[in-house]
Amino acid sequence: MKSSIPSFCCRCSSGLRSTATRSRRYASTSAPPPSASPKSRWLGLAVVSAAAAGAGAYIRSQSPSSGTLNQETFTKYSLVSREPVSATSSLFTLRPRYHSDGNYEVYEDAWRIGVWSVMFKQPQLQIGRDYTPLPTTAATSLSVDEENEGYLRFFIRKDPFGEVSRYLHSLEVGADIEMRGPQIECVIPEETQEILFIAGGTGIAPALQAGYSLLNRTTKENRPRIHILWASRLKADCVGGESDTAKALVPSRSWFSGWLGSSQSSASNPPAVAAVSQSQNSSLVVRELEALKSQYPGQITVDYYLDEENRFIGKNDLSKFIKSTDPTEDPQKRKLILVSGPEGFISYMAGPKVWAQGQELQGPLQGMIKELDLKDWAVWKL
Ligand SMILES: Cc1cc2nc3c(=O)[nH]c(=O)nc-3n(C[C@H](O)[C@H](O)[C@H](O)COP(=O)(O)OP(=O)(O)OC[C@H]3O[C@@H](n4cnc5c(N)ncnc54)[C@H](O)[C@@H]3O)c2cc1C
Structure with missing residues (x-):
């Protein structure tokens, strides 16, 4: 802005x-x-x-x-x-x-x-x-x-x-x-049960906020979850981060390989940052994510994608979270996809936001997310 x-x-x-x-x-x-x-x-x-x-x-x-x-x-x-x-x-x-x-x-x-x-x-x-x-x-x-x-x-x-x-x-x-x-x-509505947060670069800051805000609502009866997919250009930003779920993905490259656009799984390309063990050498942001994980075990997963190592967020990476819907789940438990990062990243994932009458609006849903069967997930571009 x-x-x-x-x-x-x-x-x-x-x-x-x-x-x-x-x-x-x-x-x-x-x-x-x-x-x-x-x-x-x-x-x-x-x-x-x-x-x-x-x-x-x-x-x-x-x-x-x-x-x-x-x-x-x-x-x-x-x-x-x-x-x-x-x-x-x-x-x-x-x-x-x-x-x-x-x-x-x-x-x-x-x-x-x-x-x-x-x-x-x-x-x-x-x-x-x-x-x-x-x-x-x-x-x-x-x-x-x-x-x-x-x-x-x-x-x-x-x-x-x-x-x-x-x-x-x-x-x-x-x-x-x-x-x-x-x-x-x-706003993260009170009834939100699950968030898929797709972050590019410093878009991880709102992801940390969303995680903090959502997981703070944890009670015995309410255990909301958040999955963060974080795409970085530089390894130093996410050094020490180990992907929780990205390991089993199927590779698929798309045209947008310049800026966080295509998908290449760790099946063919081992997790970029997983090689670096958790330590004090972890980046400050990774340590923040790890702290949230240990505070709310089982309620947060983080997967790291790295331009430097040709590992990009792809459709498969998103769809496995969308698909994992439990059919017995209470339909009142809401699910939210949030996308945050540079303009090009948001456009590629969910289509551009648009300006009309002096205001920035969400714009139509396009991009990679539109190609998914979203079922009961709502999408919001940050
Ligand atoms: C809600 C929100 C939260 C944000 N939170 C963060 C955060 O936590 N951390 C963070 O790092 N960023 C964050 N940002 C992004 C941040 O607000 C700035 O956009 C970012 O820091 C760049 O601002 P700048 O003034 O340094 O760059 P700008 O001067 O705005 O330039 C940005 C780029 O555009 C290019 N550019 C500028 N003008 C032109 C032109 N006329 N033609 C072509 N190219 C041009 C510049 O060369 C540069 O590469 C957030 C943004 C929003 C909207």
Whole structure:
């Protein structure tokens, strides 16, 4: 999402983008894309209710002059650390510049709803970009104090030609970063029982959020599940990750071999990152995923795909999760496919999102996912 910011403090100017984005996230449910089926309706309803929940979080976060994250004004954070994950990505840790008791509640509201982001400001160019806070898992380096102080962490890829990501990677520790939010990107409805999350690159950040939000709802009676398929360009991003289910797949290459598009199974090509044993050398993101797995055993699987090793997500990789439907399962238990990553990745998997009347809409379902027999799965492009 590219946005220019005419000014930063008043509701009428900086609020413009927030409003546009809010409607952008929800608009496609009121005007379903041609591909939308009745099964999409439950997602639509949930989105509407999330708009209300988001509004609640929004109202609670209105505290313009404080250090509390809010959707109207930019709040100052300090860069605590920037740890490289790979040659092109880093883990950023930020804390609010000024103490505020309100942040914990603002974050918690957002975590409960589903996937959320904040907008970072590039002050010289007056532009903003969206980034996805990582959840706090058992593997996190955040202490309880840091959590209480409102620290946030981000996995950010440096685009060599990108304005904001380059700017962020050029900042020294201690520098100020201004952000506003939270912006609800996707609601995970309460009745969701299973998520298939297809992530490309830094699209893993919303996948971690979705996993965190969904699995936090675990009770004795309710054991939701999430399957994450993560395609990376560089091994360093996912080093140490071992695929849980990709080992038995049948290979099939497609035309889109340039960017995460075709499928080649580990049957012919052993799991790319499986060779690297789990250790402290694992990438920070892999450690986060592993922490979720050990916290919720049996409820999360992760499969890794690597451009560098010609291992791409293919139709077979998706269909085995779609097919694994238990016919005795309660039809009220909803299933959701989420797709997140670079534009080309989303387009290839599910078709492009489209712009209409100043809003970004979901667009018709196309791409690889359309070729699957989706049954009762709903699809949402992030
Ligand atoms: C909801 C959401 C959450 C996100 N979360 C994350 C996250 O957690 N981590 C993360 O790393 N990213 C995330 N992103 C992506 C992020 O917002 C930025 O898009 C990304 O960092 C690139 O921004 P940039 O300003 O660095 O690059 P830009 O300046 O926007 O440029 C991006 C690319 O487009 C090219 N480009 C720019 N203008 C033109 C033009 N006119 N013609 C041709 N090419 C052009 C540039 O050369 C560059 O390669 C998220 C995006 C969204 C929408």
